[in-house]
Amino acid sequence: MSLLPPSPETLARFAAIVDGANALRGEAEQAPFLTEWRDLYQGRTPMVLLPGSTDEVAAILALANETRTAIVPQSGNTGLVGGQIPNEGGTEIVLSLKRMNRIRDIDPIDNSMIAEAGCILSDVQAAAHAVDRMFPLSLAAEGSCRIGGNISSNAGGINVLAYGNTRQLVLGLEVVLADGRIWNGLRRLKKDNTGYDLKQLFIGAEGTLGVVTAAVLKLLPKPTDHATAIIAVVSPRHAVELLNLMQQSTAGRLTAFELIPRIGLEFTMRHADVVDPFATTYPWYVLAELSGGEPAGTLDAMMMKSLEAGMTAGLVQDAVPASSEAQRNLFWRMREALSEVQKHEGGSIKHDVSVPVARIPAFLDEAMAAVERLVPGSRPVPFGHLGDGNIHFNVSQPVGADKAAYLARWSEMNDIVHGIVLAHGGSISAEHGIGRLKRSKMADIKSPVELAMMQGLKRLFDPNGILNPGKLLP
Incomplete structure (x- = not known):
């Protein structure tokens, strides 16, 4: 019907x-x-x-x-x-x-929190902080995005490298089904081997199977020490090799490893009051952060040792470790402003993609060349979570070009970039979801068996199709 x-x-x-x-x-x-x-x-x-x-x-x-x-x-x-x-x-x-924005309960001994779907992510983080715990999901929109949307889109962010995405941070859910029945799955258990893990069906489902109203969130001990540095490298290949070096030399304390191109830094300097941390220009940068439970200042020495090893290996051209919390915040402002400053440079065609980390350099070489052939003068601004393979491959319009005419080529450019992504065994949606924007691509990226399973779940949970029609499923 x-x-x-x-x-x-x-x-x-x-x-x-x-x-x-x-x-x-x-x-x-x-x-x-x-x-x-x-x-x-x-x-x-x-x-x-x-x-x-x-x-x-x-x-x-x-x-x-x-x-x-x-x-x-x-x-x-x-x-x-x-x-x-x-x-x-x-x-x-x-x-x-x-x-629906209440923190219903928080238990630091059990390392869990029950939060309603309307809780703003930064408020969830603050509630965890108040009991000396951490909720590690962190993204640029954390001051306005809400936990229900984070769950329904399986949000990623800057800490996936160390803590996983939203899917790994949810212990239980409360969900209202399409017919109005309430499923109370607010279980705090780390281990529950009693059949299907139903909560996972609703995480990343974009509101097509049910409405998440509350969640049990996993908390972690709050880090007592950080060490942050902005690092200049010659190429993404050097950045990937540096990632492996730092992961090995810091014994799992590397919690963020973000790639920034020179053009991205130039955009932030023009539009976000960011100052170049180096006296010399470099083609690529990495924002790296270590976190742990050591006494304050301990990780600075570990960071310096890793940077020295990177320089000896020819991977690091220069580096500026943060000498204060204020400087650390400035470094993160440089990264977090990358999305907003592109608005000031005209039209930007976006690609939220992921490929295996080892293939990032080859992907970037091929994709940057391809979009410049398609639109001469276009300005690729690839940045993001190199540590987990997620690159926001955004392409700003040529200087002085007509914005509307450029954006009219969105699908054409997407097809080219996504084709390169898939050739490298990647995903055309790393953390933003499918929604309306990529719905038409689903038949090309999912096998008939996968689509049949997804559509079968939709018919089971929402037989009348009332929940978020026209989204996610082709």
């Missing part, structure tokens, strides 16, 4: 579930929920619902299932593939979890 546009009566029933004031109908109050951060998608909706409890979410989905009304779950609206934006038809209801 097909989905139906909600009638005025149906909308009134939805509004009654959240006491009216939390059912947004006005254009101005709906606006923050309808535009994707990069302005790729502008949706329309008859109503934005802001439930305050799991029971209200359950009532909303039960009614949606009864009336065949499409529901688009949304957390912080920081997604980059359009998975959280309704379509342009104006019939899909946005379900925002932002009011």
Whole structure:
């Protein structure tokens, strides 16, 4: 049975579930929920619902299932593939979890926390910090993204090298199914070998199988020491070799290893008040960080020893270790500003891809040459999580080019870059998900067996297709 546009009566029933004031109908109050951060998608909706409890979410989905009304779950609206934006038809209801923002429980002895889906990631980090623990998920949008969206997109970020992505940091989930039933899987257990690990079905599912309302998150001891350095290298090949050297010489304390091209540093210097840490220019840089439980200052010596070994091996051209917390923050500002500063350089065609770490140099050589052949004068800005193989292969428009004409070639450039990624055994979505942006690619990157399994799960969990239609699945 097909989905139906909600009638005025149906909308009134939805509004009654959240006491009216939390059912947004006005254009101005709906606006923050309808535009994707990069302005790729502008949706329309008859109503934005802001439930305050799991029971209200359950009532909303039960009614949606009864009336065949499409529901688009949304957390912080920081997604980059359009998975959280309704379509342009104006019939899909946005379900925002932002009011469900309580830390229900935190147990430092058990190293776990129960957080509702609407908790802002930085608030989760702060709650862990308050009990001398760490929640290691960290990404540029952590001041506005929410944990439900992080879970539904299986967010990655800068610490995957050491701690894994979101999938590795979730112990249990509370999920409302499409028919309104509530699955309470808020288990804190590290070991539970009693059948299917159901929580994993909802992590990375982009709200297509159920609505995550709360999660048991894994906490870790808070590091007592950090050592951070910005390192100049000749090439990505040297960076990969340096990664292996540092992993071996620091005994697992390497927690971040971020690749930055010279053009990226130049963009941040122009638009983000970043100062070049070196007197000489270099083609590539690495931001490396060690973390551990040693007394403060201990890791500085380990960092220096690794850098000296890198210089002896011909891998390090120069390096500036952070001499204070303020300098460490400046180094991280250099990395974290890379996404935002590209807006000031005109149109940017994005690729969130991953390849095996050993193949990153070859991938970059081939992809950079390919996009420059396609659009002469285009400016590749590949950066990101070299330690886990995830490169944000963004390409800024040629200087002075027409932005609209350049962005019109988005799909054409994607096809070329993604083809190179797949040839190297990689993924066309490393951490941002599929959403609307890459949905059409699924038939090309997934085998018929994989697609059949995914579609079978969708039919099982959401037989009427009310949850986030038009996203993820082809």
